[in-house]
Amino acid sequence: MNGAAQSSAPPLPATPAPVPGSAPIRVLLVEDNPGDARLIRAMLKAADGDGFQVERADRLLTGLEQMAAGRIDVVLLDLSLPDSQGLDTFTRASATAPKVPIIVMSGSADETLAVHAVQAGAQDYLVKGHVDSHGLGRAIRYAIERQRTAEQLARYAEELRQKNVQMEADMNMAREIQQAFxxxxxxxxxxxxxxxxxxxxxxxxxxxxxxxxxxxxxxxxxxxxxxxxxxxxxxxxxxxxxxxxxxxxxxxxxxxxxxxxxxxxxxxxxxxxxxxxxxxxxxxxxxxxxxxxxxxxxxxxxxxxxxxxxxxxxxxxxxxxxxxxxxxxxxxxxxxxxxxxxxxxxxxxxxxxxxxxxxxxxxxxxxxxxxxxxxxxxxxxxxxxxxxxxxxxxxxxxxxxxxxxxxxxxxxxxxxxxxxxxxxxx
The missing domain is CATH 3.60.40.10 (PPM-type phosphatase domain)
Incomplete structure (x- = not known):
């Protein structure tokens, strides 16, 4: 469905382009509504042909099992499911797969809920019916890039922390040696x-x-x-x-x-x-x-x-x-x-x-x-x-x-x- 994209995450300057010959992006769609699920599949097909490989779960529990099994690049998550409602749905999904980017796709345009979801760690918050195929494909690629960047920054931060720990240990040893003089x-x-x-x-x-x-x-x-x-x-x-x-x-x-x-x-x-x-x-x-x-x-x-x-x-x-x-x-x-x-x-x-x-x-x-x-x-x-x-x-x-x-x-x-x-x- 065409329309203006509504996203709660900050936009990036340019859409990451698909790499020719690269493996398709594995998308887990957690959506209980068959009609919405068919529409989202069609939008992804229109966005990049075979560039997205979509698996669907109609319950959160089923989705959590698939997330725990791995082999997922990104999750499109509806917050209103038969076995889970609201922000708790995202919290449980994020706890199961903390390194997998999650995009919330909701029928609610509640800005407060959107802000809370992004603050809790969602890569984006999209409102059904207000995002087109191009916007959805772009949001998925942005989410993956942001997640990769965040993980890289976390690795750099950990390396820096370890170096600081080593430097502090070296300085303490130098102090002990100097005091011994x-x-x-x-x-x-x-x-x-x-x-x-x-x-x-x-x-x-x-x-x-x-x-x-x-x-x-x-x-x-x-x-x-x-x-x-x-x-x-x-x-x-x-x-x-x-x-x-x-x-x-x-x-x-x-x-x-x-x-x-x-x-x-x-x-x-x-x-x-x-x-x-x-x-x-x-x-x-x-x-x-x-x-x-x-x-x-x-x-x-x-x-x-x-x-x-x-x-x-x-x-x-x-x-x-x-x-x-x-x-x-x-x-x-x-x-x-x-x-x-x-x-x-x-x-x-x-x-x-x-x-x-x-x-x-x-x-x-x-x-x-x-x-x-x-x-x-x-x-x-x-x-x-x-x-x-x-x-x-x-x-x-x-x-x-x-x-x-x-x-x-x-x-x-x-x-x-x-x-x-x-x-x-x-």
Missing amino acids: LPEKYPTFPPGVAPAASRLRFCHRYLPATAVSGDFFDIFPLSDAEAGVLICDVIGHGLRAALVTAIMRGLVQELMPTAPDAGRFLAGLNHGLRAIFQRMNEPLVATAFYLIADAGRDELRFASAGHPSPLRVRRAAGVVEPLRTQDPRHGPGLGLFDEAAYPTCRCAFAEKDLVILFTDGLYEIEGAEGGEFGLDRLCAAVQRRVHLPPAQLFDELLEEAQSFSGRKEFADGVCLVAVERSETQR
């Missing part, structure tokens, strides 16, 4: 004494922004009275930055004979990283600060590779200031130049003094109301807590920074390391 326990000075009796005491907080981080630190003994403290920040985060921290760990071990000389130690790190960074497609750079805390000479020796200056806390005077020297020179970031100089600087390290090393993720945070936390605010925050033990100071400092940003998470990784010169027991 960090100091498990702090050295004591002299060796063997209880941490509370050590002449040098340490504390740290390590908060990666993602599963892995570009921040790295290490603490190692150089003598019975000297500790080497290294903090490093690879620009960026994620796996690339984390891999560089793993390389740093290996270089630190390799360069340990030079560790008593701060400038020479950083020059060695620069040379090792430069050789690697030159072979990378995308440029990388790392900043670092290396500090030697000497409890025997009551002094600090240090060198910087473009890293933020640590804070020196002179508790006896109640003063917090950047770690300054008479030599204002700082070496460049690691891996930038083949030959780079890193001057070694010195300053006093009195009893009860504290040095706080940190990465820029601590102070380069945006406030909830605008502005940056900044170094001045960081110094002031430490100043208010100058006499607190390092662990408590760090926790309160992080809380203040989080309160400033209005977020519990830091946008960039944060690493804090404290070196404390203990009071000599008399």
